[in-house]
Amino acid sequence: MSTQHNVPDGWAGTIDGAGQGALDGVRIADFSRVLAGPYATMLLADLGADVVKVERPGTGDDTRAWRPPADHDGTSTYFLSVNRNKRSVVLDLTTDAGREQARALVAECDVVVENFRPGTMERLGLGHNELRARRPELIYCSISGFGGGAGAAIPGYDLLVQAVGGLMSVTGTLDGEPVKAGVALVDVITGLHASLGILAALRHRDATGQGQRVEVNLLGSLLSAMVNQASAFAVAGVVPGRMGNAHPSIAPYETFPAADRPIAVAVGNDRQFAALADAVGEPGLALDDRFRTNTDRVAHRAELRDLLAERLRAAGADHWAAVLLAAGVPAGPVNTLDEAFDFAHKLGLPGIVDIPAAPADGTQGRSSRQVASPIALSGTPAQYRLPPPRLGEHTAEILDRLSHQPPAPPGAAT
Template identity: 75%
Template sequence: MGALCGIRIADFSRVLAGPYATMLLADLGAEVVKVERPGSGDETRSWRPPADACGTSTYFLGVNRNKRSVALDLSTGEGRERARELIAGSDVVVENFRPGTMDRLGLGPRELLAADPGLVYCSVTGFGTGAGAALPGYDLLVQAVGGLMSVTGEPDGEPTKTGVALVDVITGLHACLGILAALRHRERTGLGQVVEVSLLGSLLSALANQASGYVAAGVVPGRLGNAHPSIAPYETFETADRPIALAVGNDRQFAALAGLLGRPELADDERFRTNPDRVAHRAALRGVLQERLRTRTADHWADVLPAAGVPAGPVNALDEAFAYAERLGVEAVVEAGGTRQVAHPVRLSATPARYRLAPPALGEHTDAVFSARRDHDA
């Protein structure tokens, strides 16, 4: 039995942030009913390539397991009535429409919480419900205006987005956190509440040290490529065959690195003795290290450096990354209803994640969900 068994979620979200959150909660036992537009469904159903052997978008597959799908046309009175019927038997509502859309449909938080004070209502927006309410919440746009692209990329290159929709993923995690906190509050008081999560707010929080440097010290960072603004060496280097990443976080690790590279004197060099020294003389340090690292392969350094306590590893392609996880005993791939999926990242000893259902076909469970509801009421 999952940790969230007995919790029912009416999921009106689409694309990534909301569906990612509800999938994680479903893996932990929550019953999730995904509400989709008849005929087209979640936009990501048509986002391909890539697709699996059946032609289904892998984007959709990646965030929609353990859910049942119902097709409802919310533009009609019948569709809205069925949505209210679904919500009436649910503990949580998740939606990521433009602010005000659910209110216009009669499915907004004020109306629904008046009918059920114990309901947890989670709204995921791009830019909040104030002056930014009308702005479209696309991940790329938020990465641009939220500052992430300004610190990503080479110093002499253009601002660059991350290789995945990272802001959506972070926002989905924040939505999970808010929903679980609201459910805990309800457990104590019997009362639900509104949970609001925005892409912009989530990104600014996730900028972590970069954001803190600005807020606390007025420092506006720039792009450093793969280097770190506060730690050195903490970046990628060329080897004899492919790049390797070094993540040297303290002076002891640096001394070990210097010794393995055949340059033990570097640890006593006044330019490199401490981390602030190394950051101040980053360019000189990089030149010395790069010269030595180019003499051997990435696999050689990936063997000898970690063995000596120096964090290092090759820059893997995705197939290599999954193989690496398997070698380390980190469960990365599971099956959900015959579909290969990326494993839930949280390991619980008593109530582990379960993979009960494959990602659903559009409207696959409409009749079953509503006939079960009618049987329950009877």
């Protein structure tokens, strides 16, 4: 019997694919690997798309070997994090037979997603121009590190992009070294951009019958995601630096040391600051000329931090979080990941789901513990149909179907 954890009605989605997904009928040939591409295709698969993950013989997706940690079957938890609701087919794209099988797969798909180095798919005879010449309605999404021009040869690794793209320059303490984010944030952002571009292209195809190429790259995605920091440079020529957990334009908006662990306080306006001052027993701070407005508080950030830190050290982070939230001040402790999932559960927000797998051909089925989709759709909720596949788990099934399919004529609709 399948179970769900931390996923309330309205957010839960459906286990085993009950109900109809928003993207039912959309087929995706996924040639991507590692994170940005697989994350994009998993999001689309959660919404009902049929995703076939094309993997190379022997090793498959690079992340299959990125362990520890691993689950009880020895599968990398990294791979498991972005590959549910997909079927895996092993194709050797270095051979004529493998490439022909790939073209047969694409012939029945609406979308192709790939994140090889620019030019690789073209050399394999699977490039955008060749495939769309056969099927003008095809949507072809290419994900790269640095675009297809002068940066085509630069490997697209998240750490590298965080470094050269400026994110590390604004992450870390003022007197410390640049620091990367604790997850491959650029890959995740790029995956989101890719999935959005694909959805826009599908909408356009619905209206016109024509496909198109969708291109996203890690560097461009990061520069867009730097939002206010990037705008400070683009508009005012300001090159921001590291400020620890402080904010360049708002104060107090950072972490403070409570008696037991840090607490984050995010004051966004003068009303919230007055409530904060009153809650910590210093109502006069809101009338102090140094702190009366946000601009004043930013100018006197260090003095304000010292005053607030002295008060907040008097009690634990959970105490202050309760007091400040009751007063309307955004605040909360710096949680570990287990505490974060527990917090989401207490709020009735999605957390973890268990995806069962029905036994196939007499073999033992398996389940997979997954982080729930954050997208809530009231009519077509996310679906949890399949656990992440074993390497080549569906090769025989898919190749058998393709071998019995008549070749699609150029421009034929699926």
